[in-house]
C-alpha cells in the first residue's frame with residue numbers, strides 16, 4: 001500500500017495553506033536570523049577564529065538535524081506511520097531553516113571580521129552549505145505539495161553527501177570567510193550563483209526520483225508484492241512525472257543562471273562566452289537536459305530510460321559543480337581547492 | 339509529431355518526393371536533433387580537458403612529438419574555432435532552423451484565435467460527466483470559465499442542448515518559436531562576434547597613451563590599431579590586510595585627435611563603453627618602478643659599496659659576467675605572526691624587491707630585500723625553491739660594521755699558521771684599530787661580528803643588498819573588446835527564457851462542455867497541449883467541484 005493522502009496526481013488546489021505555511025517559514029527564518037545577528041552585534045572583532053563564529057556553530061547543529069532527518073526518512077521507508085514521517089519532516093525543516101539562518105548570520109559576520117563583507121555564497125564551502133539548504137528546501141516544498149515522504153529517503157542522502165563534503169572542506173581549513181578577489185564583487189555573480197544552485201538542487205531531486213523509479217520498476221517486474229519498494233514508493237508513473245517536473249524547474253533556472261553568468265563575464269572579462277571549462281561544462285549540462293526534454297516530449301520516451309538520463313544528468317551536473325574546480329583549470333577561482 | 343493538433347488535416351503534410359523536403363525532414367528529425375545535441379556536448383568536453391591556446395612548447399613537453407602532431411592536425415589546441423567544431427555548431431543551427439520551418443506553420447496556426455467551433459473530440463486527455471442539481475444556463479458556464487482565465491468561447495446548439503468550447507493559453511504555443519528561434523539567434527550573435535568583433539589586451543603605464551591592441555590569435559598575437567588613443571591617467575590599487583588586491587581601478591581618457599571624447603574611472607566589473615567598444619579593467623603590473631639599491635660586493639677587498647638607481651624589469655651587467663635582474667617589487671608582504679596555529683595575526687613587513695643574482699662563479703641566487711628590515715637576509719640559495727631567512731644583525735648599508743667585518747676577515751686571513759681564539763682576538767683588535775673604533779665597544783661588537791661572519795661563511799653569499807628607496811610605477815592591464823553580436827545575444831537570451839517558461843508552464847487548454855437535458859446534464863472533455871497531462875487532471879477535479887456547486891446554487 002503506497003502512501004496516498006492526496007489524489008495521485010499532485011497538488012489538488014492552488015493551496016493557499018501551503019503558500020501561507022512557506023511564507024510563515026520565511027518569516028521565521030528572517031526573524032531567527034535577525035535574533036542571531038542581534039546576539040552577535042558587539043561580539044565580533046576582526047580575525048575572530050572560525051570556531052567562535054555563531055554561524056559555524058549553527059551550521060554544525062543544523063547538519064546534525066539533517067543527518068538525523070535523513071535517518072528518519074530512511075526509517076520511514078519501513079515504519080510508514082504518519083508520526084515517523086512528521087518527525088522526519090520536522091527535523092529536515094528545522095535543519096534547513098538552521099542552515100539558512102547560519103548563512104544569513106555569516107553574511108553579517110563577514111562584515112564584522114573581514115575588511116569587506118560579502119554575500120556568503122562566494123567560496124566552495126559556502127556554496128556547499130547553500131546547496132544542501134536549497135536541495136532540502138526544494139524537496140520539502142515538493143513534499144508539502146505532493147505529500148510523498150518516501151522521496152525524502154532518496155533526496156536526503158544527496159544532502160548527506162553534501163554535508164560530508166562540507167565537513168571535509170572544513171577539515172582542510174577551507175571553511176573560514178575569505179576576502180573576495182575583485183572580480184567576484186558583482187551583483188550578477190550573486191544572482192548567477194543563486195539561480196545555479198536552485199538548478200542544481202532541482203537536478204538533485206530529479207536524480208533521486210530516477211533512483212526511486214528504477215527501484216520501483218524492478219520491484220514491479222519481480223512482482224514481489226510484499227517488497228518494500230512496492231509498499232512505500234509512489235506509483236511509477238507518478239515518480240516519472242516528478243522527474244520531469246524537477247528537471248523542468250531545473251532547466252529553466254539553469255538557463256537563467258547560465259545567462260546571468262554570461263552577463264557577469266561580459267562585465268568582468270569583456271566577453272559573454274570564453275569557452276572557459278566552467279562555462280563549457282554548464283553548456284554540457286544544459287544540452288544534456290535539453291536532450292532529456294526532447295526525448296521525453298518529442299520522442300515520447302518515459303520510464304527507465306528517462307530515469308537513467310536524470311541520474312546520469314546529475315552526474316554531469318556534479319562534475320560541473322565540483323569536478324571542474326577539482327580537475328580542470330579556469331577562471332572560476334571562487335571554487336578552487338587549494 | 340504532436341498528437342493534439344486541432345484537426346487531423348493540419349498535420350504537416352509535405353510532399354515526400356522533393357529532395358529539399360527530404361533534407362528538411364532529415365535535419366529536423368528528432369534522432370538528428372538528439373545526435374547533434376549530444377555531439378556538441380561530447381566534443382565540447384575535449385577543450386575543457388586540454389588547456390587551449392598555449393604555445394607550442396607547452397604542448398610538446400606534455401604530449402610528446404607524436405601526439406602533438408596528431409592533436410595539432412585536428413586543431414585541438416584551438417578547437418572552439420576549428421572548422422569541424424564550427425561545422426557541428428552550424429549543423430545544430432540548421433537542424434533547429436529546419437524544425438522551425440517544418441513545425442512553425444502548425445504552431446503558428448495553433449496560436450491563432452479560435453475562429454470556428456471545433457467538433458466534440460473523439461479522444462480527450464480528460465473527461466467527466468455531471469448531473470446538475472439545478473438548471474444551468476450556458477452563460478453561467480461561460481462566466482465560471484472566465485473566472486478561470488478562459489477568454490475564447492464558441493457555442494452551437496446540438497440537438498436539444500448546447501455545445502460550448504472554451505480555450506485559454508493559446509499564446510503558449512508561441513514558446514516553440516521563441517525558444518528555438520532564440521537558439522538560432524544566439525548562435526548567429528556568437529558568429530557575428532567572432533567574425534566582426536575582437537578581444538585584445540593593452541597595457542598602459544600611468545600617464546601613457548596608446549592605440550595598439552594585441553589580439554590573441556591561437557597562440558600568437560596580432561596588433562590592431564584603434565581609431566583613437568587610450569590614456570591611463572592614473573592607476574590605483576588597494577589591498578586587503580592579507581596582502582591580496584582588494585580593488586584596482588584606472589582613470590581612462592579616450593583621445594581622438596588629441597581631444598578627450600570619453601572619460602571614466604574603470605574598475606573590475608565596471609568597464610568603460612565607447613561607441614561599439616568596451617574597455618575592461620583586467621589586470622595590472624609593474625611598469626618599471628624606480629628603485630635605489632645599495633650593493634655590497636663580498637668578493638672584493640673591503641666589501642665596497644655601490645649605490646645604483648635603476649628600475650624594475652631592468653638588468654645590470656658587469657664585465658666579470660655578473661648579472662643582476664630587478665625582478666619584482668612587492669608593496670606588501672603579509673606574514674602571520676600568531677603563535678597558535680588557528681589564530682591569524684597579520685603583520686605587514688612592507689615593501690620588498692626581488693633581485694636575481696647570476697654569476698659564473700656563484701650561480702643563481704634570488705634575494706628578497708626588505709625596505710624596512712635591511713638587516714634581514716632573505717634569499718633562495720642555488721638549487722632551492724623557498725626563501726631562507728637570516729638575521730645579519732646590521733644593515734649591509736652600515737659602512738662602519740661592514741668595514742669592521744671586512745677588516746676583521748682580512749686580519750684573520752693574514753694570520754700565518756694556526757688560528758685559535760687568541761689569534762682571532764688579536765685580529766679583531768687590529769680591525770678595530772684600523773677602523774678607529776674605541777676599544778670600549780669591543781665586547782658587544784665582537785659578538786655581532788662573529789655572528790655575521792659565521793652566517794656569511796655558512797651561506798656563501800657573494801653579495802648583499804639593501805633597498806633604499808623606490809617610486810612605484812604601475813601599468814594597467816586593459817581588456818579591449820568589440821562585440822557587435824552582443825545586443826542580439828542578449829535579446830535572444832530574454833526570448834529564450836520567456837519562451838521556455840511559455841513552453842513548459844503555459845499550456846493551452848481546450849474544454850468542451852456539452853450541456854444537455856435542459857441544462858441538467860453536463861459532459862466535459864478537455865485537451866491539454868502539453869504531454870504532462872497531470873495538471874489537467876487536477877484542474878478538471880477542481881472544475882467538477884465548482885460546476886457541481888453551480889448546479890446546487892441554481893436549484894436553491
Ligand code: HEM
Pocket residue numbers: 290293294297298339340365366367368370371372374375430433434436437441514517518521838841842869
Ligand atoms: C537541434 C535541433 C532542435 C530541434 C530539431 C528541435 C525541435 C523541437 C520540437 C519539434 C519540439 C516539440 C515541440 C512540441 O511538440 O511541443 C521541441 C521542443 C522543445 N525544444 Fe527543441 N529542438 C532543437 C533544439 C533545441 C535546443 C538546442 C533546445 C534548448 C533549449 C530546445 C528546447 C526545447 C524545449 C524546452 C522543448 C519543449 C519540451 C516540452 O514540451 O516541455 N530545442 N523541440
